[in-house]
Amino acid sequence: MSAAFALRGLTAAVPGDKGPVRLVEDVSLEVDAGETLAVVGESGSGKTVTFTSALGLLPRPGRVIAGEAMLDGVDLLKLPAEDLRCMRGARIGMVFQDPLTGLNPVFRIGDQIAEVLRAHQPVSRRAARDRAVELLRRVQIPDPARRIDDYPHQFSGGMRQRVLIAMAIALGPRVLIADEPTTALDVTVQAQVLDLLGDLRRADGMAMVLITHDLGVVARQADRVAVMYAGRVVETGTVEQVFRAPRHPYTVALFRSMPDLDAPAGSMLAPIAGSPPDPARRPAGCAFAPRCLVADDLMACRSETPRLRGAPHAAACHRLDEREPTA
Ligand SMILES: Nc1ncnc2c1ncn2[C@@H]1O[C@H](COP(=O)(O)OP(=O)(O)O)[C@@H](O)[C@H]1O
């Protein structure tokens, strides 16, 4: 049994004054066909860098210094640049936060979708256009045969994100990576776009990675969750395991700090004191120790990096065993 998409020990760095600065370190994650893995964590925790690194999209001078990114048994990081570019369009779909950056303002929507198809497959102009209309229909854009000749500025933010989703699924990818796909949208539109992603994932049996900082979204959409802090995965498990009994003190703090879709308006939030470390100045030991309420010098919290253990509900905390078996 192997996952549709799996990262193993992924480590990416940028050059620094005192050698490489690791932006993400030893990240291992996997997602099966038809499953949604949510990746959560404060801003700056390494969510975006993890996936841009895995797909060969980390801007220079950043580079992957260790690890694998396996898609159906092929390590993307070992592919020649041209093959990887091809994989990215065809086998891996990507949807990013800002629906404007992904579209070219001077070309019609239909031509941009057709371009994605024609870049990977020998299809006639006519056939590409028909497929583009069909794709717009799949992402629930009303009157697609007419809208296909519109320009991006004639679409609302939510509709533009739907167009980008259509482009991402155009070639039937095995994996869809959505990086905060609704952050730039109105609250009312967010749920619709997320529902659409969920429907497409189920219909096509895609593996989906959903990067989000909205725990309500995780609860509603995901099967499993990975919590990142300071460039590392600090907890993974099923959504039920992690929500019912979070095992890492950071996850516990994160739950207290974040608004939940189901929480009554005005419920108390407790921001996590302090801020995440700069990647160049990560403390020795557990990177969360300076903000952790249970960090203990006797437990190596400030001297050794804790390993993820306890799978299938794993956490990287030196004090894990003491706090069990509360879960
Ligand atoms: N190209 C880059 N060069 C140097 N540092 C970067 C680069 N991209 C991101 N970082 C740093 O890497 C860390 C992780 O960033 P990122 O993955 O964007 O976080 P997230 O997506 O979880 O908000 C942050 O400290 C960020 O400042």
Ligand SMILES: [Mg+2]
């Ligand atoms: Mg990000």
